[in-house]
Amino acid sequence: MPSAIAVDLPSGSYQIQIAPGNLDALGSQAANLGLGKKCLVVSNPLIFKHYGERVLNSLSQSGFQVQSCLLPAGERYKTANSIQKIYDVALENRLERSSTLVALGGGVIGDMTGFAAATWLRGINFIQVPTSLLAMVDASIGGKTGINHPQGKNLIGAFYQPHLVLIDPQVLKTLPAREFRAGMAEVIKYGVIWDLDLFNQLEACPRIEQLRYVSEELLAEILQRSCQAKADVVSQDEKEAGLRAILNYGHTIGHAVESLTGYRVVNHGEAVGIGMVAAGAIALALDLWDKESLERQNVLIKKTALPTKLPKGIEIEAIVDSLQTDKKVKDGKVRFILPTAIGKVEITDKVPAEVIREVLGEMRSH
Amino acid sequence: MPSAIAVDLPSGSYQIQIAPGNLDALGSQAANLGLGKKCLVVSNPLIFKHYGERVLNSLSQSGFQVQSCLLPAGERYKTANSIQKIYDVALENRLERSSTLVALGGGVIGDMTGFAAATWLRGINFIQVPTSLLAMVDASIGGKTGINHPQGKNLIGAFYQPHLVLIDPQVLKTLPAREFRAGMAEVIKYGVIWDLDLFNQLEACPRIEQLRYVSEELLAEILQRSCQAKADVVSQDEKEAGLRAILNYGHTIGHAVESLTGYRVVNHGEAVGIGMVAAGAIALALDLWDKESLERQNVLIKKTALPTKLPKGIEIEAIVDSLQTDKKVKDGKVRFILPTAIGKVEITDKVPAEVIREVLGEMRSH
Ligand SMILES: NC(=O)c1ccc[n+]([C@@H]2O[C@H](COP(=O)([O-])OP(=O)(O)OC[C@H]3O[C@@H](n4cnc5c(N)ncnc54)[C@H](O)[C@@H]3O)[C@@H](O)[C@H]2O)c1
Ligand SMILES: NC(=O)c1ccc[n+]([C@@H]2O[C@H](COP(=O)([O-])OP(=O)(O)OC[C@H]3O[C@@H](n4cnc5c(N)ncnc54)[C@H](O)[C@@H]3O)[C@@H](O)[C@H]2O)c1
Ligand SMILES: [Zn+2]
Numbered sequence: 150m151p152s153a154i155a156v157d158l159p160s161g162s163y164q165i166q167i168a169p170g171n172l173d174a175l176g177s178q179a180a181n182l183g184l185g186k187k188c189l190v191v192s193n194p195l196i197f198k199h200y201g202e203r204v205l206n207s208l209s210q211s212g213f214q215v216q217s218c219l220l221p222a223g224e225r226y227k228t229a230n231s232i233q234k235i236y237d238v239a240l241e242n243r244l245e246r247s248s249t250l251v252a253l254g255g256g257v258i259g260d261m262t263g264f265a266a267a268t269w270l271r272g273i274n275f276i277q278v279p280t281s282l283l284a285m286v287d288a289s290i291g292g293k294t295g296i297n298h299p300q301g302k303n304l305i306g307a308f309y310q311p312h313l314v315l316i317d318p319q320v321l322k323t324l325p326a327r328e329f330r331a332g333m334a335e336v337i338k339y340g341v342i343w344d345l346d347l348f349n350q351l352e353a354c355p356r357i358e359q360l361r362y363v364s365e366e367l368l369a370e371i372l373q374r375s376c377q378a379k380a381d382v383v384s385q386d387e388k389e390a391g392l393r394a395i396l397n398y399g400h401t402i403g404h405a406v407e408s409l410t411g412y413r414v415v416n417h418g419e420a421v422g423i424g425m426v427a428a429g430a431i432a433l434a435l436d437l438w439d440k441e442s443l444e445r446q447n448v449l450i451k452k453t454a455l456p457t458k459l460p461k462g463i464e465i466e467a468i469v470d471s472l473q474t475d476k477k478v479k480d481g482k483v484r485f486i487l488p489t490a491i492g493k494v495e496i497t498d499k500v501p502a503e504v505i506r507e508v509l510g511e512m513r514s515h
Numbered sequence: 516m517p518s519a520i521a522v523d524l525p526s527g528s529y530q531i532q533i534a535p536g537n538l539d540a541l542g543s544q545a546a547n548l549g550l551g552k553k554c555l556v557v558s559n560p561l562i563f564k565h566y567g568e569r570v571l572n573s574l575s576q577s578g579f580q581v582q583s584c585l586l587p588a589g590e591r592y593k594t595a596n597s598i599q600k601i602y603d604v605a606l607e608n609r610l611e612r613s614s615t616l617v618a619l620g621g622g623v624i625g626d627m628t629g630f631a632a633a634t635w636l637r638g639i640n641f642i643q644v645p646t647s648l649l650a651m652v653d654a655s656i657g658g659k660t661g662i663n664h665p666q667g668k669n670l671i672g673a674f675y676q677p678h679l680v681l682i683d684p685q686v687l688k689t690l691p692a693r694e695f696r697a698g699m700a701e702v703i704k705y706g707v708i709w710d711l712d713l714f715n716q717l718e719a720c721p722r723i724e725q726l727r728y729v730s731e732e733l734l735a736e737i738l739q740r741s742c743q744a745k746a747d748v749v750s751q752d753e754k755e756a757g758l759r760a761i762l763n764y765g766h767t768i769g770h771a772v773e774s775l776t777g778y779r780v781v782n783h784g785e786a787v788g789i790g791m792v793a794a795g796a797i798a799l800a801l802d803l804w805d806k807e808s809l810e811r812q813n814v815l816i817k818k819t820a821l822p823t824k825l826p827k828g829i830e831i832e833a834i835v836d837s838l839q840t841d842k843k844v845k846d847g848k849v850r851f852i853l854p855t856a857i858g859k860v861e862i863t864d865k866v867p868a869e870v871i872r873e874v875l876g877e878m879r880s881h
């Protein structure tokens with residue numbers, strides 16, 4: 150079941166390698182790319198405890214000089230300060246332009262390591278070894294890197310592609326269940342926006358809210374199809390001039406919910422779940438798709454044990470206001486990604502504020 | 516004498532527009548590019564005092580919503596802190612992806628503004644309005660952006676191309692003479708590495724150490740040929756995989772001299788002057804070019820009133836050590852750009868340390 154997916158971009162191509170046991174192949178895969186001798190592995194203590202040694206060994210057995218840099222775990226450390234720490238270690242170890250940063254972790258580590266790689270010496274090599282489901286199917290692919298500004302998520306960043314994305318599904322065994330569900334939210338997203346087959350396979354599986362209910366074969370399909378969807382979209386539109394925006398399905402309202410609750414009440418995947426329920430309902434209100442499709446989507450979200458209601462205490466007007474500060478705003482107009490069928494979406498900036506208010510009103514928690 | 520030079524890159528093309536009075540044309544030129552409504556002009560108080568109003572007026576007359584952000588003048592403010600200030604103003608004014616940062620200033624403002632544009636919302640539009648000679652012929656072209664790390668110059672940055680470089684030679688009238696000479700060092704560099712004709716024209720002019728001795732025609736030639744040289748080189752090798760390194764002629768030892776004197780004793784152009792004298796002598800020692808060519812180069816450097824000796828108190832071993840931390844080091848080998856004739860250079864990492872020591876020994880101040 151090993152598979153390789155190519156991401157083909159004007160600025161260069163790279164592979165997403167998926168195979169159980171891949172962690173031990175990192176060194177040889179990296180060696181094939183002809184990188185310089187020095188590698189710096191960036192991770193957090195939780196993840197490094199499980200997988201750090203294997204990764205360091207694999208790299209040094211293939212002849213790399215390896216160092217590591219551990220940053221505290223958590224979205225609240227996705228800051229300029231953490232980037233400074235990576236710079237300091239890079240300087241200490243005299244990394245050169247041909248040297249490589251390896252991100253071993255979830256999306257937080259991946260985004261920060263990518264941004265550091267993009268900006269140290271104006272760009273050094275970069276390899277993604279995603280360890281969360283969300284990072285495997287989404288964050289590690291496509292070259293969006295960045296950090297948070299005290300006043301907004303991901304406001305600072307760069308487009309910068311990795312040289313390799315190496316996925317070892319076995320590391321998901323230690324991923325907390327809530328994080329697994331967060332990744333599944335993005336998987337469901339690919340089903341709704343791009344891949345009806347993937348959607349059908351998820352629908353056919355009785356339970357998908359925890360890794361242990363998912364067969365190895367289905368997991369392989371989930372990773373393969375999700376990565377392929379992301380690679381397809383990104384290959385057609387690296388810099389989000391058009392098509393790539395469809396990956397933000399569920400994220401418009403999702404981001405508002407995350408930020409208004411201080412990134413503490415719901416995690417990213419849960420916010421996306423809520424956002425997909427909202428976008429699906431807006432699409433129904435605008436007659437873009439039918440009630441049955443919306444219902445199928447929402448049943449899948451519930452089966453994944455993701456929330457479908459707004460967190461308590463959140464004001465609907467606050468959400469509507471917050472949409473205005475979104476990166477996806479263009480000349481003041483909020484852009485929505487709305488499904489027209491399962492497997493298909495369109496982009497529009499013509500959603501009346503009244504429809505948003507009505508849909509959100511229906512989603513209040515009791 | 517207005518001229519336009521195209522910089523053609525895989526990632527997109529842009530123009531260098533050169534014409535007296537161009538400052539007032541900024542608004543209409545920017546409008547032609549189809550950018551979003553919001554512009555943020557970044558400058559320093561010294562430069563803004565002279566040209567800020569004209570630039571703001573030109574932009575707002577063409578329908579842009581314009582704000583400004585002034586940063587303290589000087590290389591020592593080319594820091595992460597200054598970038599934070601730009602981010603804060605960008606956030607305050609709710610800049611969007613389609614908004615534009617305009618750099619009005621020398622290389623310091625240009626490098627910082629470019630880096631902020633590269634990293635705010637993962638990249639917004641960017642226009643260079645260089646006001647120093649060095650920024651016109653060098654820093655504003657080619658997409659190198661960045662800031663200093665407390666332990667090294669330009670260690671943090673990104674490749675990010677502007678949408679337009681707009682040059683108005685008339686602004687050079689207020690440029691301090693020492694800054695003019697610094698720019699002339701880079702102009703001489705283009706003569707030595709790329710453009711024998713430019714070299715000959717400089718040689719033919721009796722005095723070139725101050726703007727007032729340079730005719731309007733020669734100034735036009737200097738700008739046109741220098742920008743063309745930089746555009747040619749960068750178009751062939753945007754990311755410095757090979758050819759682009761020739762632009763670092765004089766910079767290997769130049770950077771070491773700058774950094775060892777704490778960036779206070781010599782400015783960048785002066786350091787490059789010293790570096791060209793050193794590189795020229797190394798090339799002679801290795802029999803790459805002849806004594807006469809070296810002499811012609813050095814006479815031109817002296818005529819520009821640039822230093823040709825090492826600053827007092829600088830240790831030769833310190834320079835040799837410092838070469839190791841240069842960004843241009845690859846697997847520990849120092850790379851030199853050495854002339855083979857006036858108008859031609861080659862790249863080599865095979866300069867014996869003994870030759871470097873001997874050449875630098877000859878360049879001690881008495
Ligand atoms: N760049 C992109 O395109 C993109 C796309 C989506 C999300 N993101 C970003 O990704 C981040 C979210 O990523 P995430 O959900 O992976 O969060 P995360 O990186 O914080 O990881 C979630 C938690 O799981 C732990 N963890 C990860 N892998 C583990 C493993 N194998 N075993 C045990 N514990 C493990 C982490 O330590 C962390 O505590 C956000 O910052 C988001 O902005 C980026
Ligand atoms: N990005 C690149 O490719 C590149 C290339 C070369 C140099 N650089 C960078 O550029 C910087 C040096 O640039 P610089 O020499 O322009 O220095 P600078 O930006 O500090 O400008 C020099 C001085 O001249 C003043 N000044 C500029 N224009 C003026 C005008 N028209 N009238 C009056 N005063 C004026 C400035 O305020 C400053 O005090 C360095 O930081 C260097 O690293 C970048
Ligand atoms: Zn997401």
Ligand SMILES: [Zn+2]
Nearest residue numbers: 653701783787
């Ligand atoms: Zn220079």
